[in-house]
Amino acid sequence: MSRSARHARPSKPVAVGAISALPKRWVALAVAFAIAVLYVPAATLTGAIASVNDVTYLVTFDAAATSTDEAAAIAAAGATDVDSIPQLHMHTVSVPGDNETAVVDALNASSAVASVAADHTRVAEGTPDDTAYGDQWALPKIGWDNAYGTVDIPGTAKVAVLDTGIDASNQDLSSNVVAGTSVLDPTSDGTTDPNGHGTTMAGIIAASTNNGQDVAGVAYSGVKVQPVTVLGADGTGQDSDIIAGVVWAADHGADVILMSFSNPGYSPALQSAIDYAWSHGAVVVAATGNDGSATAHFPAGDRGVVGVSNTQQDDSLNPSSNYGDDTFLGAPGTDIVTTAAGGGTTSVTGTSASAAIVAGTAALLKAADSSASNGVIVGRLARNADPAGTAAQTGNGRVNLSRALTDTATDAVKPAGAAPVGSGGPLVGPYVIAAVKGDLEG
Numbered sequence: 001m002s003r004s005a006r007h008a009r010p011s012k013p014v015a016v017g018a019i020s021a022l023p024k025r026w027v028a029l030a031v032a033f034a035i036a037v038l039y040v041p042a043a044t045l046t047g048a049i050a051s052v053n054d055v056t057y058l059v060t061f062d063a064a065a066t067s068t069d070e071a072a073a074i075a076a077a078g079a080t081d082v083d084s085i086p087q088l089h090m091h092t093v094s095v096p097g098d099n100e101t102a103v104v105d106a107l108n109a110s111s112a113v114a115s116v117a118a119d120h121t122r123v124a125e126g127t128p129d130d131t132a133y134g135d136q137w138a139l140p141k142i143g144w145d146n147a148y149g150t151v152d153i154p155g156t157a158k159v160a161v162l163d164t165g166i167d168a169s170n171q172d173l174s175s176n177v178v179a180g181t182s183v184l185d186p187t188s189d190g191t192t193d194p195n196g197h198g199t200t201m202a203g204i205i206a207a208s209t210n211n212g213q214d215v216a217g218v219a220y221s222g223v224k225v226q227p228v229t230v231l232g233a234d235g236t237g238q239d240s241d242i243i244a245g246v247v248w249a250a251d252h253g254a255d256v257i258l259m260s261f262s263n264p265g266y267s268p269a270l271q272s273a274i275d276y277a278w279s280h281g282a283v284v285v286a287a288t289g290n291d292g293s294a295t296a297h298f299p300a301g302d303r304g305v306v307g308v309s310n311t312q313q314d315d316s317l318n319p320s321s322n323y324g325d326d327t328f329l330g331a332p333g334t335d336i337v338t339t340a341a342g343g344g345t346t347s348v349t350g351t352s353a354s355a356a357i358v359a360g361t362a363a364l365l366k367a368a369d370s371s372a373s374n375g376v377i378v379g380r381l382a383r384n385a386d387p388a389g390t391a392a393q394t395g396n397g398r399v400n401l402s403r404a405l406t407d408t409a410t411d412a413v414k415p416a417g418a419a420p421v422g423s424g425g426p427l428v429g430p431y432v433i434a435a436v437k438g439d440l441e442g
Contacts, residue, residue: 328396330385
């Protein structure tokens with residue numbers, strides 16, 4: 001089913017009152033014509049309604065299933081194959097809304113099917129506002145000033161920004177954006193941004209530094225951002241598109257994958273994609289969300305994902321920030337100045353900005369030490385974080401770039417995720433010591 005078919009709407013009906021204005025000798029013919037037009041076979045009407053009310057699901061098949069087995073199972077259940085990701089044995093299928101339960105049950109009953117998951121909608125966390133701030137308070141807070149000009153970065157790294165695209169024409173970004181892709185439009189390389197959210201994330205990560213204009217990026221050297229458009233102009237996107245974006249980024253050598261969006265619904269299909277990215281060496285970072293809630297959101301709560309909460313200038317948790325088992329680190333996310341789509345700067349508040357700061361830090365660590373695995377980088381981020389709030393609020397603490405950048409330890413850490421895949425942590429940062437001393441909650 002095409003994307004346009006998912007949103008198809010019936011044409012406007014003809015005004016019945018118009019018949020009364022016809023000459024009497026035409027009335028009979030008009031009525032006969034109206035009856036002929038309105039009399040459409042039931043099967044045709046049913047099909048049109050089903051195409052409007054279809055629901056998409058993500059079906060993951062057993063690794064032993066062949067493409068023939070997969071196609072047969074989808075057809076036998078009464079679903080329609082929309083798209084597939086062969087690397088994960090996963091298909092996006094369309095299910096008739098008026099027979100949804102029966103079709104899903106039939107898919108689950110198939111011996112070839114490993115799991116069936118709803119195609120959740122994810123929402124971008126943090127919206128750029130219209131106010132520009134001249135003070136990037138977050139950089140000295142995370143120790144950026146101690147590293148910039150002191151620690152040379154010998155290598156390179158790439159951050160895949162899964163978002164609404166990146167406006168590569170922004171003068172403070174243009175030299176650090178590489179062509180990517182759009183899952184929504186295969187003809188696009190992702191270097192335009194109709195929403196603006198992706199451009200603000202890219203600027204936080206890799207705005208050109210020491211060029212005499214606008215803002216400095218967290219990753220001050222060696223880091224490029226690559227747009228992977230998975231969210232529409234309204235800032236929302238489906239799991240099927242996000243999963244395709246994660247796999248594309250992993251297959252195209254992303255060292256870090258940023259997902260600044262969230263939804264409280266867990267998806268085993270999305271978890272599979274994240275496992276795939278982790279197995280390909282990517283550090284995966286996501287926003288926990290902006291509901292002021294302890295309810296786990298995903299993908300921040302998925303296994304292998306660094307979920308990031310939003311801290312303020314005094315290291316307290318922003319009241320809008322989510323927290324809990326899906327939180328692995330905290331980072332500044334309040335009034336963060338960054339690049340704007342169309343040029344210039346803007347300000348953003350939300351866990352989106354916090355996640356972008358952590359993604360930029362992780363990328364800088366990779367560019368500084370090309371031998372470091374994703375687990376080693378996550379370990380360095382966690383061990384060197386500063387105490388902030390409680391463990392529930394910031395996980396291992398608020399990120400400290402300068403200390404993590406100079407850490408040479410190789411102990412690897414993988415985020416455990418929140419229920420149903422884990423119970424938070426692991427905590428290897430300052431709260432471990434604090435718990436032993438009894439000084440801080442943790």
